[in-house]
Amino acid sequence: MSETGYDEWLAALASGEGYYLECDEGHGSLPPRRSCPHCGSPDLRETALPASGTVETYSVVHVAAPTFAGDAPYVSAICDFGGVRLTGVLRGVDADDATVGMTVEADAEARGDAEGDGGGSLVVFRPR
Numbered sequence: 797m798s799e800t801g802y803d804e805w806l807a808a809l810a811s812g813e814g815y816y817l818e819c820d821e822g823h824g825s826l827p828p829r830r831s832c833p834h835c836g837s838p839d840l841r842e843t844a845l846p847a848s849g850t851v852e853t854y855s856v857v858h859v860a861a862p863t864f865a866g867d868a869p870y871v872s873a874i875c876d877f878g879g880v881r882l883t884g885v886l887r888g889v890d891a892d893d894a895t896v897g898m899t900v901e902a903d904a905e906a907r908g909d910a911e912g913d914g915g916g917s918l919v920v921f922r923p924r
């Protein structure tokens with residue numbers, strides 16, 4: 797069982813120690829989880845996140861939510877990292893150049909208002 801929260805998970809990702817939770821059946825999920833969302837197994841262990849993943853799907857967001865106000869347009873992507881899928885923002889690529897299947901690495905980046913109470917971090921992907 798893992799008691800780790802999502803913020804702690806993002807911090808680990810930012811320090812290059814990303815991981816995901818894996819059950820005995822090999823299902824991947826992200827914290828916070830007390831049991832596998834796929835099969836209900838309570839036996840979750842932290843498994844190192846692969847160094848690279850591939851873009852599974854993406855969309856170009858032209859109107860940003862207030863949190864991303866300075867960022868539009870940006871590319872929101874879902875990337876396959878083997879055992880688990882991550883959702884985040886694709887950096888370092890023009891929206892026109894994003895492609896399904898491109899290889900990326902995952903990182904975490906502080907939001908612009910991280911000093912405020914609505915801060916925190918978000919998952920970002922960069923081309924490898």
Ligand SMILES: [Zn+2]
Pocket residue numbers: 819820821822823832833834835836837
């Ligand atoms: Zn499972």
